[in-house]
Amino acid sequence: MLEINCNKCNAKCCQNEKLIPVLLPSEEKKFKNYSEIIITPYRKLKVLKRKQNKCIFLNNKINQCKIYKKKPFDCEIYPLSFKLKDKKTEIFIDKRVCSNLKKMNYNKKKLLSLIKKQQLDENWIKAYNLIDDF
Numbered sequence: 001m002l003e004i005n006c007n008k009c010n011a012k013c014c015q016n017e018k019l020i021p022v023l024l025p026s027e028e029k030k031f032k033n034y035s036e037i038i039i040t041p042y043r044k045l046k047v048l049k050r051k052q053n054k055c056i057f058l059n060n061k062i063n064q065c066k067i068y069k070k071k072p073f074d075c076e077i078y079p080l081s082f083k084l085k086d087k088k089t090e091i092f093i094d095k096r097v098c099s100n101l102k103k104m105n106y107n108k109k110k111l112l113s114l115i116k117k118q119q120l121d122e123n124w125i126k127a128y129n130l131i132d133d134f
């Protein structure tokens with residue numbers, strides 16, 4: 001869906017304690033044995049579990065995702081993310097971890113349409129934007 005060419009940073013995003021992959025409501029069942037609940041002021045969200053502050057799906061020996069082709073949407077779009085601005089969904093780049101990003105090649109319209117397809121309510125998106133502070 002997206003072509004994101006990173007600098008082969010040894011999966012810094014998957015082992016950053018602040019970056020917790022949030023599951024879309026449609027992914028919760030698929031990852032039910034690998035997720036936990038986080039309660040935010042807006043609503044509960046399900047996120048992937050972590051082990052020693054790293055994603056449980058990270059292969060620590062080679063620093064690669066064990067479920068690369070089936071990873072959650074949140075991982076698939078990273079370092080892109082989205083938020084609400086004046087009630088409209090807006091795409092942004094999260095540069096906190098991915099500062100070495102070489103080239104970003106993505107179709108904004110397509111990504112927005114994929115997000116829209118998920119029918120995420122306002123509280124879900126607000127909670128999603130807060131998750132890194134938990």
Ligand code: SF4
Nearest residue numbers: 014055057058065075
């Ligand atoms: S599911 Fe894979 S891509 Fe997503 S954080 Fe875990 S190891 Fe990284």
